[in-house]
Amino acid sequence: MDTIEQLIAWAGPKGVKLNGLGPQRMPGRGIGLVATREIQPNEIVLEIPIACLRTLDTVPKPLVRKLPPKMSVHGLLAADLMLDGVNPSSEEHSRYAAWDAVCPTPEDLSTAPLLWPEELQALLPRAARELLDKQKAKFAKDWAGVRPVAVATAGGAEKDVASGSTSVNASQQGTDDKDGDHEDEGLKARYKHAWLLVNTRTFYYTNAKLKKRPRDDHMALQPVADLFNHTDDDSVTCKVSFDYRGFSFRASKIYNPGDEVHICYGRHGNDKLLVEYGFAMDENRWDEVVLDEVVLAKLDESQRDVLEEFGFLGKYVLDREGVCYRTQVAVRMLCCKHGEWRRFVDGADDGEATQEAVDLLVLGMLRESLSTAATKIEEVGGMAVGRPEQREMLVRRWKQIYQILQTHIHRIVGKAQS
Numbered sequence: 245m246d247t248i249e250q251l252i253a254w255a256g257p258k259g260v261k262l263n264g265l266g267p268q269r270m271p272g273r274g275i276g277l278v279a280t281r282e283i284q285p286n287e288i289v290l291e292i293p294i295a296c297l298r299t300l301d302t303v304p305k306p307l308v309r310k311l312p313p314k315m316s317v318h319g320l321l322a323a324d325l326m327l328d329g330v331n332p333s334s335e336e337h338s339r340y341a342a343w344d345a346v347c348p349t350p351e352d353l354s355t356a357p358l359l360w361p362e363e364l365q366a367l368l369p370r371a372a373r374e375l376l377d378k379q380k381a382k383f384a385k386d387w388a389g390v391r392p393v394a395v396a397t398a399g400g401a402e403k404d405v406a407s408g409s410t411s412v413n414a415s416q417q418g419t420d421d422k423d424g425d426h427e428d429e430g431l432k433a434r435y436k437h438a439w440l441l442v443n444t445r446t447f448y449y450t451n452a453k454l455k456k457r458p459r460d461d462h463m464a465l466q467p468v469a470d471l472f473n474h475t476d477d478d479s480v481t482c483k484v485s486f487d488y489r490g491f492s493f494r495a496s497k498i499y500n501p502g503d504e505v506h507i508c509y510g511r512h513g514n515d516k517l518l519v520e521y522g523f524a525m526d527e528n529r530w531d532e533v534v535l536d537e538v539v540l541a542k543l544d545e546s547q548r549d550v551l552e553e554f555g556f557l558g559k560y561v562l563d564r565e566g567v568c569y570r571t572q573v574a575v576r577m578l579c580c581k582h583g584e585w586r587r588f589v590d591g592a593d594d595g596e597a598t599q600e601a602v603d604l605l606v607l608g609m610l611r612e613s614l615s616t617a618a619t620k621i622e623e624v625g626g627m628a629v630g631r632p633e634q635r636e637m638l639v640r641r642w643k644q645i646y647q648i649l650q651t652h653i654h655r656i657v658g659k660a661q662s
């Protein structure tokens with residue numbers, strides 16, 4: 245039996261019900277779930293009982309007690325995943341071995357920017373960099389809490405953290421000396437891998453205990469369901485729901501045998517998909533290009549102050565419809581008298597009279613952004629740092645941005661000529 249078959253054999257007796265669905269390796273997407281027969285809309289294709297979930301409740305209590313009381317559920321689940329493998333003969337480990345065996349390896353996750361060298365991270369589009377900075381801060385906080393326990397466990401001070409037999413040496417808590425950091429790199433990499441598994445595979449889930457925690461903590465891992473890949477078309481994806489019995493996944497269209505069955509992770513643009521999940525889709529209806537850098541650079545301080553006062557400073561995006569209303573407002577600052585601008589903002593003027601001037605300014609900004617994208621593609625193409633798939637992912641992201649910009653440049657030029 246291969247690892248996928250072993251997972252199914254393990255999950256069945258636990259109450260996981262696959263109905264016309266089976267896991268399959270999908271080129272470029274790891275494992276996915278595929279229809280094994282014709283599926284009709286509204287059929288429940290997968291059910292996962294609550295008892296199968298890995299949640300705050302399944303993290304061994306002795307481990308929870310050793311970690312900071314305010315540690316995030318994300319951090320706790322990752323600590324459990326990491327330390328579960330430390331003692332392969334432990335009861336906990338054998339409970340989840342079949343599930344762990346199908347999880348992506350560190351190499352599989354290498355396209356996630358959190359694992360990239362800093363030189364490549366620095367070349368991400370600004371929106372992705374901002375998301376990555378937040379993610380890094382979350383990870384750093386969780387690692388600071390887990391590190392003493394991980395060091396003690398791996399260093400042999402305690403053979404089985406889950407058994408609760410040993411406490412962490414006080415001198416190891418909060419250490420940040422350089423040598424210590426160096427020695428801990430291997431442990432940190434293992435924790436980062438576990439942390440990314442949690443990041444990419446949890447579902448929204450809450451219960452009485454989790455409700456007392458922030459919404460960010462409302463999460464659970466579930467076997468088999470964590471094999472659903474993402475699609476951007478949320479109108480036809482499987483609908484996910486849960487109650488006190490468990491999760492169920494309901495089809496909302498017809499699937500033929502061999503069709504991949506997806507869920508939607510959310511209406512995310514590619515910067516978010518890349519940072520949170522390590523992939524970016526060439527066809528993504530929710531993708532967008534953030535224009536803050538190029539728009540803000542054109543505005544003087546007093547114009548920025550006015551925009552701030554009216555709640556329009558920043559968050560300028562180009563999506564498949566064109567530039568957003570916020571961008572229209574900001575750009576109008578550059579070509580309208582104040583009264584005209586105010587009337588547009590107040591909705592008293594539809595802005596038609598100034599649209600041509602606005603389009604011209606936007607065109608210049610999009611061309612500038614296009615040139616930035618072209619430069620990045622060339623720059624990354626000439627680099628040797630990091631893994632080839634990481635550089636390819638970065639180039640792919642910039643090419644997607646280039647494509648969106650080019651489509652809209654053509655649109656504006658076409659409109660001006662007609």
Ligand SMILES: C[S@@+](CC[C@H](N)C(=O)[O-])C[C@H]1O[C@@H](n2cnc3c(N)ncnc32)[C@H](O)[C@@H]1O
Pocket residue numbers: 272273274275276346347348444445470471472473474475520521522523524525
């Ligand atoms: C919840 S898991 C889905 C199962 C996963 N494919 C596996 O092999 O275990 C999420 C991960 O699957 C991959 N993935 C999901 N949807 C994808 C897509 N549309 N294109 C490429 N990769 C995708 C990404 O690596 C993502 O982090």
